[in-house]
Amino acid sequence: MAEEKAKATKAKAPSGAPTIRWDDSKMRSVYANVCNVSSTQEEVTLLFGTNQAWRSGQKEVAIELSDRVIVSPHAAKRLSRLLNSVVTEYEKRFGPLADTEQAK
Numbered sequence: 219m220a221e222e223k224a225k226a227t228k229a230k231a232p233s234g235a236p237t238i239r240w241d242d243s244k245m246r247s248v249y250a251n252v253c254n255v256s257s258t259q260e261e262v263t264l265l266f267g268t269n270q271a272w273r274s275g276q277k278e279v280a281i282e283l284s285d286r287v288i289v290s291p292h293a294a295k296r297l298s299r300l301l302n303s304v305v306t307e308y309e310k311r312f313g314p315l316a317d318t319e320q321a322k
Contacts, residue, residue: 252281262294263287 255293257263267283289297309315
């Protein structure tokens with residue numbers, strides 16, 4: 219499957235564009251079910267963590283933050299487009315997701 223993605227990437231690259239090689243030798247995987255975002259003029263900060271609350275109705279919920287990713291506003295815009303595309307494709311395949319912000 220990785221080879222298929224690499225071939226697809228090469229096929230879509232404009233003539234003369236460099237080939238991208240993804241080096242995942244130092245990559246680690248973490249699970250997050252919570253994300254928060256803040257920004258300044260120069261950067262966008264994404265905080266990822268896990269909600270450890272198992273009971274509803276708690277007065278305080280502790281979120282264990284595990285990762286902070288800081289990107290430029292331009293990278294954040296590209297990420298936004300990529301995420302929107304992935305969610306749109308997901309909803310085409312599996313049905314619409316409830317918008318949790320509108321449900322409140």
